[in-house]
Amino acid sequence: MDKKGRTNRLLSRLAVGLMLAAMALFTGCPNKITVKPVTFEVTFSAGEHGTLKAKADGIAETETSPITIEQGKTVTFTATADSGYRVKGWTCDGEAVNGTNAFYSFTVTKGVEVKVSFESNSVPPTPPSGDVGSFEDTGDGFIKITPPAAGITGMDPDPASLPGTEDYWKGVFRAGRKVKLSPYKLGKTEVPYKLWKEVYEWAIGTGYQFANAGVKGKDGSGSEEEPVTSISWRDCIVWCNAYTQKIKGEGECIYRKKDDHTVVLKNANDTTACDAAYADMSKKGFRLLTEAEWEYAARWQGRDSTNAEKYGEVWLTKLNSASGAKAAWHNVDETKAVAWYGANSDNKTHPVGEKRSNALGLHDMSGNVWEWCFDWYGNIEAGDGTDPQGAASGTERVMRGGGWFNSAELCVVGGRNCYNPVSSIFNLGFRLALRP
Structure with missing residues (x-):
């Protein structure tokens, strides 16, 4: 075989080797390719006379805000009023939600801010409408x-x-x-x-x-x-x-x-x-x-x-x-x-x-x-x-x-x-x- 033929054969083998290496990279080791989950930041706070805790899938209950939660996961908030007080109301991004309940839960689809407020038990509750x-x-x-x-x-x-x-x-x-x-x-x-x-x-x-x-x-x-x-x-x-x-x-x-x-x-x-x-x-x-x-x-x-x-x-x-x-x-x-x-x-x-x-x-x-x-x-x-x-x-x-x-x-x-x-x-x- 002449020098040109040996060179072409070498190049051919090199090309095949590179192709096999590429195949191994993309098909032989799929666990190396990861997709980072979409996450959102949820901020929360409580007014005077009570506390607010948050818990989500994979996240232990905490009072520390904010928390980062994967899209599609459920977050649950627990409001605890001080003695002599009760939950007055909740807001999510400034909009009233959840009435006067002690728990609030939703599926995370975006970053939001949750707040809860408290009032004295001596204050007559606001009469409901409807x-x-x-x-x-x-x-x-x-x-x-x-x-x-x-x-x-x-x-x-x-x-x-x-x-x-x-x-x-x-x-x-x-x-x-x-x-x-x-x-x-x-x-x-x-x-x-x-x-x-x-x-x-x-x-x-x-x-x-x-x-x-x-x-x-x-x-x-x-x-x-x-x-x-x-x-x-x-x-x-x-x-x-x-x-x-x-x-x-x-x-x-x-x-x-x-x-x-x-x-x-x-x-x-x-x-x-x-x-x-x-x-x-x-x-x-x-x-x-x-x-x-x-x-x-x-x-x-x-x-x-x-x-x-x-x-x-x-x-x-x-x-x-x-x-x-x-x-x-x-x-x-x-x-x-x-x-x-x-x-x-x-x-x-x-x-x-x-x-x-x-x-x-x-x-x-x-x-x-x-x-x-x-x-x-x-x-x-x-x-x-x-x-x-x-x-x-x-x-x-x-x-x-x-x-x-x-x-x-x-x-x-x-x-x-x-x-x-x-x-x-x-x-x-x-x-x-x-x-x-």
């Missing part, structure tokens, strides 16, 4: 709920914020719809097996019939304080009648025969009569929630705008969050604080009332077990309505709230689900409602 509804713990295991007289004005959420694009993530308070709800009382917890069994045994001896006896929690191996499961929708309405008769007398029973409202339903095996049940809402007996009542109770926050959206005058928890949570379902700390679900349930149900309550003082509205509602499952129609009871007919009844067996996104307050009224499963129970 009717956002109210609630009262009646001391009997129930919360009396009074929705706003003007109703709940529907709106549609940002689809990108929901767990999915399907219609069933959007709840019942839709744009073009206004729902008015009468006052109602709601059990603080799901019905525990202990209460179910007590009424069930009384009912069997009084002529009632059930399709299922119910079990303690997941599979009967739990405690009597765990929610009853493995009961059908038909079992639930008959049991509600039995409980009413036991406590208030048969005349106050809600569920009656469609064609003869004097006949109280007492047989869960009478599928035709049960599925066509008439609900006499003028009575004061125990009953299932309507779906609209369930969602309102799961989402109500009054004037607290934390992780909420405004529906007319009232603020309701965002559709993508568990009931009582201060952030979306993918914020593990917040979801675990209010719900038993797949990631923290240890594959079982738990005694009712152990998790943090929502704004109304209700426990387990998300997680532990799904809850039967009275309504037939159907599409949500536009238009105004008072005390709606869902579709006129159907094949499946509504259930809401998610359960111990499910992922976090299935426990959000906007998620709608349904099941055949004859079915009974290990993660489905119910909660009691009644007229005040």
Whole structure:
């Protein structure tokens, strides 16, 4: 080979070597290429007579401002007033937010400045404007709920914020719809097996019939304080009648025969009569929630705008969050604080009332077990309505709230689900409602 040929061959080998080195650099060592996360500076301060602390994902709670937080992370502020003082108000970039609550939480999308102020307990609080509804713990295991007289004005959420694009993530308070709800009382917890069994045994001896006896929690191996499961929708309405008769007398029973409202339903095996049940809402007996009542109770926050959206005058928890949570379902700390679900349930149900309550003082509205509602499952129609009871007919009844067996996104307050009224499963129970 001549000198020119040897030179060309050498150059060729050098080129191949450089190419292989480049390939190794860009494809063989990807861990060396890092993308710096986008961060924002959040400044915060407290006025006289109190302190303010901030905590975010990956950042320990601190009073030192500012803190630097990654985009998309949640920051939670805790205001602590001195003795004899209370929170007066919050601002975020100079705009009033969060009312007089002690906690404030949001997802970071930009740099902001948060301030909280305090005032003496001797100063009468400023009267609120607008009717956002109210609630009262009646001391009997129930919360009396009074929705706003003007109703709940529907709106549609940002689809990108929901767990999915399907219609069933959007709840019942839709744009073009206004729902008015009468006052109602709601059990603080799901019905525990202990209460179910007590009424069930009384009912069997009084002529009632059930399709299922119910079990303690997941599979009967739990405690009597765990929610009853493995009961059908038909079992639930008959049991509600039995409980009413036991406590208030048969005349106050809600569920009656469609064609003869004097006949109280007492047989869960009478599928035709049960599925066509008439609900006499003028009575004061125990009953299932309507779906609209369930969602309102799961989402109500009054004037607290934390992780909420405004529906007319009232603020309701965002559709993508568990009931009582201060952030979306993918914020593990917040979801675990209010719900038993797949990631923290240890594959079982738990005694009712152990998790943090929502704004109304209700426990387990998300997680532990799904809850039967009275309504037939159907599409949500536009238009105004008072005390709606869902579709006129159907094949499946509504259930809401998610359960111990499910992922976090299935426990959000906007998620709608349904099941055949004859079915009974290990993660489905119910909660009691009644007229005040």
